[in-house]
Amino acid sequence: xxxxxxxxxxxxxxxxxxxxxxxxxxxxxxxxxxxxxxxxxxxxxxxxxxxxxxxxxxxxxxxxxxxxxxxxxxxxxxxxxxxxxxxxxxxxxxxxxxxxxxxxxxxxxxxxxxxxxxxxxxxxxxxxxxxxxxxxxxxxxxxxxxxxxxxxxxxxxxxxxxxxxxxxxxxxxxxxxxxxxxxxxxxxxxxxxxxx
Numbered sequence: 001x002x003x004x005x006x007x008x009x010x011x012x013x014x015x016x017x018x019x020x021x022x023x024x025x026x027x028x029x030x031x032x033x034x035x036x037x038x039x040x041x042x043x044x045x046x047x048x049x050x051x052x053x054x055x056x057x058x059x060x061x062x063x064x065x066x067x068x069x070x071x072x073x074x075x076x077x078x079x080x081x082x083x084x085x086x087x088x089x090x091x092x093x094x095x096x097x098x099x100x101x102x103x104x105x106x107x108x109x110x111x112x113x114x115x116x117x118x119x120x121x122x123x124x125x126x127x128x129x130x131x132x133x134x135x136x137x138x139x140x141x142x143x144x145x146x147x148x149x150x151x152x153x154x155x156x157x158x159x160x161x162x163x164x165x166x167x168x169x170x171x172x173x174x175x176x177x178x179x180x181x182x183x184x185x186x187x188x189x190x191x192x193x194x195x196x
Contacts (some may be wrong), residue, residue, distance in 0.1 A: 001031070001094035002046040002191065003070040003085070006059050007101065011040035018042055027051030032082040043082050043093065044072070049187035052182060057123065059106040060100075061130045068097025071111030071119075071190045077160060077190055088112070111190055119186035126179040130171050137171030144173065 008017050018027030026033065037043045046052040052069070059065040074085055092110040099108040105127045109120040118136035126170030133141070145155035168174070188190050 001072070001074045001087075001089050002029075002049065002052050002084035002187070003042060003043065003045065003072070003089040003094040004056060004069045005037070005043045005050060005097040006043065006065045007068075007097050009066055009101075009106065011065055014064075016040060021059075025056050030043070032080075032085065034061045035038065035082040037083050039192075042134065043090075045078065045082055045085060049184045049191065051175070053123075053184045053187055055106060057126060057130070057183070059126055060105060060123075066097055066100040066106045068093070068095070068100050069107075069109045069187075070096055070195045071109065071113065071116055071187070081195070084181060091141045109187075113190045113192075113193075115186055115190035117191075119183060119190050122183040122186050126176070126183055127130075129155075137167055137173075140167040141171050142177070144168065 005020070011017075018040060020168050021034050021042050022036070024034075028051035029046045030044060030051055031047040032045035034042045034044040055068050056069060060067045072088035072092055074087035074089050078085055089111070095143040096108040096110040100106050101108070107120070107123055109116045109123070109129060131156045139157065140153060143156060144150060148156065150164050150168065154161045157164065159167075
């Protein structure tokens with residue numbers, strides 16, 4: 001199982017962002033929904049990595065959250081409330097979020113499997129790609145991700161197709177889908193517990 005704990009960064013000087021997460025719907029694989037656990041912290045339980053990977057990267061790349069992922073056993077039956085859950089994955093998520101507060105990626109993964117370190121590395125590389133993107137690069141990638149052709153996206157942005165191609169190239173948009181897939185696959189391996 002996967003437990004994600006996220007703690008809002010700079011919460012004393014900014015608005016409370018927890019309600020935004022609580023209202024954000026249900027990503028795939030969500031076993032227990034996000035709940036406020038204390039102050040500006042939220043926690044959720046996932047039984048598959050697909051939605052977890054997406055949420056973790058989105059939260060960490062926003063700059064607003066420190067994200068900890070714990071991978072391991074949980075006590076069953078899992079109680080209806082996320083906050084009431086117990087087990088190694090919950091303990092590891094707590095350790096991970098505390099470690100995430102002290103690194104530049106604001107993301108950490110803890111668990112017994114050696115695959116956890118590989119998953120963490122993949123996530124951090126992906127976060128580096130996203131952090132290096134300019135606003136123009138984010139905008140270009142977003143339009144192409146919505147299904148627009150590069151030519152149509154260029155027209156919408158009022159730039160030439162060549163300029164659009166350069167924006168996408170500098171944004172390293174072509175590596176992002178594979179990097180996300182790698183992160184998800186490594187989360188799966190870490191949960192299965194197969195050691196490298």
